Amino acid sequence: MIFNIILMGVGGQGIVTSGILIADAAKTSGINAVMSEVHGLSQRGGSVRVDLRLGDVTGSIVPKGETDLILGFEPMEAARCFVDTGGNPKIVVGDQIMVPISLSTKGEEYPSMESLNEDYFKYADLYRVESSKIALEAGNKKVSNMAVLGGAFGINAIPVPFENMIGSLESRFHGEILRANNEALNMGREKVRKFSSRINSI
Amino acid sequence: MSTYGYLLSAQSKGKNFFVLGNEAITRSLLENNVKFASTYPGTPSSEIGEILFSIADKIPLNFQFCVNEKVALEMAYGAALSGKRSFVFMKHVGMNVASDPLMTMAYAGIVAGMVIMTADDPSMHSSQNEQDNRYYSLISHLPLVEPSNPQEALDFIGKSYEISEKYGVPVIFRTTTRVSHMRANVTFGNLSENETGSGHYSRDNKLHVCIPGNSYVAKNKITERDMALSKESDSSSLNRIEANNSKNGIITSGAAFNYIKDVQVEDGINMDILKIGFSNPPPKHLIEEFLRSHKSIMVIEELEPFMESAVRSIANLSGIECTIHGKLDGRVPMNYEFNPDVIRNILKGSERDGKNIFKVEAKSLPGRPPVLCPGCPHRATYFAIKRALKMANIREPIFSSDIGCYSLGALEPFDEADTLISMGSSVGIANGFAMNTDQKVVAFIGDSTFFHSGIPAIVDAYRKNLNMVIVIMDNETTAMTGQEPDPGVEFFDGRIVEKKVPIENVLKGIGLTSVEIVDPYDLKETLIAMSGALRNKGLSVIISRRECAIIRDRAMRQKKVEMVAVVDQDKCEKCMNCVENFSCPAIYLEDGNISIDPVQCDGCGVCTEPYVCPFKAIRVVQ
Numbered sequence: 165m166i167f168n169i170i171l172m173g174v175g176g177q178g179i180v181t182s183g184i185l186i187a188d189a190a191k192t193s194g195i196n197a198v199m200s201e202v203h204g205l206s207q208r209g210g211s212v213r214v215d216l217r218l219g220d221v222t223g224s225i226v227p228k229g230e231t232d233l234i235l236g237f238e239p240m241e242a243a244r245c246f247v248d249t250g251g252n253p254k255i256v257v258g259d260q261i262m263v264p265i266s267l268s269t270k271g272e273e274y275p276s277m278e279s280l281n282e283d284y285f286k287y288a289d290l291y292r293v294e295s296s297k298i299a300l301e302a303g304n305k306k307v308s309n310m311a312v313l314g315g316a317f318g319i320n321a322i323p324v325p326f327e328n329m330i331g332s333l334e335s336r337f338h339g340e341i342l343r344a345n346n347e348a349l350n351m352g353r354e355k356v357r358k359f360s361s362r363i364n365s366i
Numbered sequence: 367m368s369t370y371g372y373l374l375s376a377q378s379k380g381k382n383f384f385v386l387g388n389e390a391i392t393r394s395l396l397e398n399n400v401k402f403a404s405t406y407p408g409t410p411s412s413e414i415g416e417i418l419f420s421i422a423d424k425i426p427l428n429f430q431f432c433v434n435e436k437v438a439l440e441m442a443y444g445a446a447l448s449g450k451r452s453f454v455f456m457k458h459v460g461m462n463v464a465s466d467p468l469m470t471m472a473y474a475g476i477v478a479g480m481v482i483m484t485a486d487d488p489s490m491h492s493s494q495n496e497q498d499n500r501y502y503s504l505i506s507h508l509p510l511v512e513p514s515n516p517q518e519a520l521d522f523i524g525k526s527y528e529i530s531e532k533y534g535v536p537v538i539f540r541t542t543t544r545v546s547h548m549r550a551n552v553t554f555g556n557l558s559e560n561e562t563g564s565g566h567y568s569r570d571n572k573l574h575v576c577i578p579g580n581s582y583v584a585k586n587k588i589t590e591r592d593m594a595l596s597k598e599s600d601s602s603s604l605n606r607i608e609a610n611n612s613k614n615g616i617i618t619s620g621a622a623f624n625y626i627k628d629v630q631v632e633d634g635i636n637m638d639i640l641k642i643g644f645s646n647p648p649p650k651h652l653i654e655e656f657l658r659s660h661k662s663i664m665v666i667e668e669l670e671p672f673m674e675s676a677v678r679s680i681a682n683l684s685g686i687e688c689t690i691h692g693k694l695d696g697r698v699p700m701n702y703e704f705n706p707d708v709i710r711n712i713l714k715g716s717e718r719d720g721k722n723i724f725k726v727e728a729k730s731l732p733g734r735p736p737v738l739c740p741g742c743p744h745r746a747t748y749f750a751i752k753r754a755l756k757m758a759n760i761r762e763p764i765f766s767s768d769i770g771c772y773s774l775g776a777l778e779p780f781d782e783a784d785t786l787i788s789m790g791s792s793v794g795i796a797n798g799f800a801m802n803t804d805q806k807v808v809a810f811i812g813d814s815t816f817f818h819s820g821i822p823a824i825v826d827a828y829r830k831n832l833n834m835v836i837v838i839m840d841n842e843t844t845a846m847t848g849q850e851p852d853p854g855v856e857f858f859d860g861r862i863v864e865k866k867v868p869i870e871n872v873l874k875g876i877g878l879t880s881v882e883i884v885d886p887y888d889l890k891e892t893l894i895a896m897s898g899a900l901r902n903k904g905l906s907v908i909i910s911r912r913e914c915a916i917i918r919d920r921a922m923r924q925k926k927v928e929m930v931a932v933v934d935q936d937k938c939e940k941c942m943n944c945v946e947n948f949s950c951p952a953i954y955l956e957d958g959n960i961s962i963d964p965v966q967c968d969g970c971g972v973c974t975e976p977y978v979c980p981f982k983a984i985r986v987v988q
Contacts, residue, residue: 166632174734184549187384191551197384198515199549202491203409208774209951210736220631222515223624224548227632227706244731263954263963264734268945269779272732273955283729305965 165195165219167323168226170253172245173237174262175212178309182235183216185313188332189324190218200224209265211241218323233321235312237295238262240275243284254321255288256356258295258312281359290359291319298351304344314352326353370417374424378554387546388413390516391455391483394523396425399558400453400481401565402445404430404438406818407847408457409492410546411485415455416848426562431850434789434818435460439482440467446480446536447574448565451527455483457492458499459788463819465502471536472507472591473584474574477567479527480536482508485546488668488703492543494769494788496702498669503538503646507588509595510538510646511604514623516550522643524555525604529644533591533598542668544621544703596647604643605652610636615660617653617677619645622666625709632706635713637664648676657681657688665692666712668704735777740952741915741968744772744839746886748780749948751808751837753977754896763806764799768792768820770812771846771914772839779949782810790819793836797823800832806900807834814844814852816869821876827905828876835899836907838869841914849917869909880906887912887970889977919968929969929986931962937983948978 169186171179180201187197200215215226229251236242236257246255263274275283293315295308302311310333317326333345372378373393385393392414395403405415418429428445432438435456442454456464461484468482484502487493503510511526513519519541526537573580599605615638618626623641630636640656642649657663657680665674674692681690691697698712738745755763767776767783768791776783785795796809811820816838824836844850851857856866873881880902882895892910899906922928931952938960944953945960950973952966962973962984971986973979 184384187549191382191384196551197549199384200544201386201547201549203413203547208736208739208771209734211734222627222631223621223706224544224550225625225705227628227710240731241734247731262966263956264732265737265949265951265953266735266778267732268953268955269949271942271946271955273957275731 165323166221167218167233168231169216169218169233169235169322170226170231170245170249171214171216171235171237172241173212174241175209177212177237177260178306179212179214179237182309182313183214185329185332185336186216186322186324187218188335189328192328192331193324195219195324196221198222198224211244213245233316235316237309237312239277239280243280246284246288252289254319255285255290256293256312256315256319256321257285257290258293258308258315260296260308285359291315291356292359293352293356295352298348298355302344302347302351304341304348307344307348310345310348311352314349315356317349318353318356319358370421373417374421376557379556380553382551382553384549385516385552386413386549387513387516387519387541389417390520390552391523391541392417393554394520395427395453396557397520397555398524398527399451400427400527401450401562402428402442402452403454404432404441404452405455406432406435406438406460406463407844407850408435408460408485409847410487410541410543411455411457411483412847412850413546415850419850426560431852433853435464436467439464442480442482443467443471443476443536445565446476446478448567449478450565451479453481453483455485458484458486458497459493459495460484461499461502463789468502468508469506470576470581472588473576473581475534476530476536479530481523481526481530481539482536483539483541486540486542486669488542488544494786496669498672499538499540500645500672501670506538507592508536508538509533509599509644510540512540512619512643512645513545514620514641514643515545516548516552518643519545520552520555522604525602529595529598533595535591540620542621542703548621592647596650599644599647599649600651602644602649605649606641606643607656608639608641610638612637613661614638615640615656615663616666617642617656617663617673618666619643619673620668622668622704622709625704625706626666626713628706629709629713633710633714637713642673645673648673648680650680653677653680654684654686657684657686657690660688662689662691664697664712665690666698666704666709736774737777737951738771738774739915739968740950740966741918741970742771743841743886743910743912743915744775745948745950746889746912746972747837747839747892747910748775748782749978750886750889750892751896752780752782752947754893754900757893758897758900760806760900763808764796764803766792766796766799766807766809768811768815770815770839771841772810772812775810779947782808790815790823793820793823793827796834796836797827797830797832800827800834801830807832809834809836810839811836813838813840813842813854813869817853817867821872824873825876828878831904833903834905835896836905838907838909840869840909840911842911843914843917845914845916849914873907878905878907880904881909882907883909883911885912886910887972889972889975893977915968915970922968927988929971929988930964930967931969931971931973931984931986933960933962934983934985935959937981939981939983941980943980944973944978944984948973
């Protein structure tokens with residue numbers, strides 16, 4: 165078995181942490197994992213892509229056209245990843261928008277959700293999670309990553325039992341932080357919605 | 367999540383952890399009785415320092431951040447001569463700084479084992495070049511070990527110490543970004559004895575004194591040692607053959623091996639693989655045998671044709687008729703890191719067939735280049751200096767920049783860099799500009815970079831009284847690599863005490879009188895200082911001092927103080943000055959209005975100053 169996940173977003177969104185948690189859960193389920201990370205200069209507010217490969221793999225980079233799942237923590241980055249990786253992956257995308265300052269400097273605005281839908285997302289097998297709202301409800305704006313992750317479990321897109329994912333959270337976090345992460349994960353799992361061509365406000 | 371207890375625990379033995387290559391290396395130091403480690407921080411090696419620093423009081427290993435890589439290497443060498451196993455690690459370009467002492471270590475030798483790690487950065491994820499440091503092994507006559515993944519990183523460290531002690535020389539341990547920053551399941555070994563205690567240097571030979579007569583004698587011994595190391599390489603478990611009964615073979619090393627394995631499995635390519643982990647001196651007989659038993663060989667390695675040159679020369683010397691392909695005949699790409707797609711192209715000559723690669727229409731999305739963080743003091747400095755230059759009507763200033771977070775000042779809207787070459791090079795290059803043009807020259811250098819290698823050029827600038835401004839971007843830390851302490855700050859966290867070396871004292875010691883210290887958050891003060899420095903016909907230094915925003919944010923969070931800036935839309939005239947010229951990532955444009963993202967804003971308040979918002983439309987609230 166080989167299952168390729170790309171986690172894509174902006175530095176600071178908890179992308180590496182999400183990958184580690186999935187890999188831990190995979191290990192509990194007897195599945196090998198290999199991951200590739202980005203550190204240093206490229207992290208400073210830039211796009212962050214983490215490749216996580218589950219199963220019988222050696223290398224840490226997902227080959228083109230073979231991505232099974234994209235976890236998009238930021239909508240525009242999810243679209244970028246989709247274009248870049250090719251293939252026909254499932255995409256679970258959160259709604260936490262991060263506007264690149266280079267865009268505002270030029271007097272331009274972030275692409276509208278309509279245009280992202282029209283140009284990219286309608287071609288994809290795409291699912292949405294209101295990750296910012298969920299994070300606020302969970303009482304910690306940093307846990308929106310867990311909502312996206314939960315969304316992927318909600319559509320059974322990760323070949324790891326959900327209880328192992330919970331176990332993985334419990335082994336890494338404690339107290340209030342565990343509670344908020346757990347809540348966001350569960351809410352994401354329940355509230356993930358398949359995208360239709362009707363434009364959802366995001 | 368950032369506790370490293372599992373790395374310290376004896377109970378971790380035999381257990382499996384999902385760790386970075388750099389974490390595996392750190393564990394291995396504790397398993398292999400390493401007693402001294404030193405570094406100057408550099409991606410992709412910096413996590414090792416971050417971890418060692420955070421666990422320093424719990425381990426029998428003395429860890430030191432040093433002023434630069436040369437000093438770090440020298441300290442580790444001193445430790446190895448004192449009978450303590452030592453480890454020094456740095457990024458690839460750090461080896462250039464350390465290369466002077468490095469070149470003579472094979473002559474002088476060591477007492478206890480010593481490993482020098484270089485973390486190369488193919489594709490330049492975080493670096494100014496993608497130099498291939500394996501060549502340092504050739505010219506320094508130090509053996510070279512290359513792991514492919516985190517488990518090998520852990521295992522090969524132990525082997526490297528064995529080689530180092532058996533032959534009495536330091537071993538170069540070379541990783542790349544995709545090995546150091548690859549995360550995989552790694553099985554830990556046994557922690558070494560917890561003994562500490564002082565080392566001892568015994569004066570039993572003079573070979574550590576590399577005066578010409580001693581080095582003359584030592585050189586022949588180096589040649590003998592190289593031959594012995596070649597035999598060692600031949601029988602080493604670091605090199606291995608994966609046989610598939612094919613007429614065709616691959617010789618590979620490092621991360622390239624991983625992608626070959628993946629392509630082999632997924633595309634059913636059955637070529638024999640000679641995987642080399644002890645790559646210099648190369649395993650001569652093993653390579654000979656591999657060449658003889660195959661019709662054709664492909665050498666696949668990242669960056670330069672290092673092994674390929676060795677393989678071709680071995681084939682030539684032994685008169686072996688085997689077709690050899692690689693970079694030198696154009697079959698393997700010369701540049702950048704590899705991935706499974708590159709390998710598939712090399713081995714199959716095409717992208718993967720049988721699988722339709724679906725692509726949406728390539729409408730180009732806006733890019734997302736890295737930026738200075740919200741609250742970063744460098745933004746305020748660059749903003750004020752740009753304004754001062756404009757006010758002084760200085761045409762065609764020359765900006766000489768340097769390595770650090772402030773390198774990002776090269777990007778729009780600041781655009782304050784004309785050259786950026788290597789650590790500490792900004793002032794020296796600025797000296798060259800000042801002596802050869804009539805233009806105003808501004809050199810930027812960070813506090814850590816100042817200590818690292820900036821001081822000598824400032825001595826020259828002072829001696830020659832050059833007409834230029836040196837701006838020291840002092841954020842009181844080595845910020846880019848993870849906020850490591852540097853000599854400009856006193857450091858004390860209950861266990862480690864490090865004395866402070868104030869930058870202004872160094873400058874005063876040199877003899878400089880025109881030195882101003884400003885707080886970049888105070889734009890007016892910074893602007894006035896810069897204007898004064900620009901009027902001065904000689905050498906001026908401005909120290910723009912304010913702690914790194916990441917450190918400040920951390921402290922604010924601990925105090926549970928949350929400040930954010932908000933825009934009063936009634937007062938905002940949409941002049942765009944804050945967006946276009948100050949350019950903080952928290953400020954954005956939406957439906958024609960300027961807003962500030964409370965998630966990103968750190969409440970520094972610089973955008974409320976009239977130079978940024980002349981209409982007083984921005985204020986900071988709790």
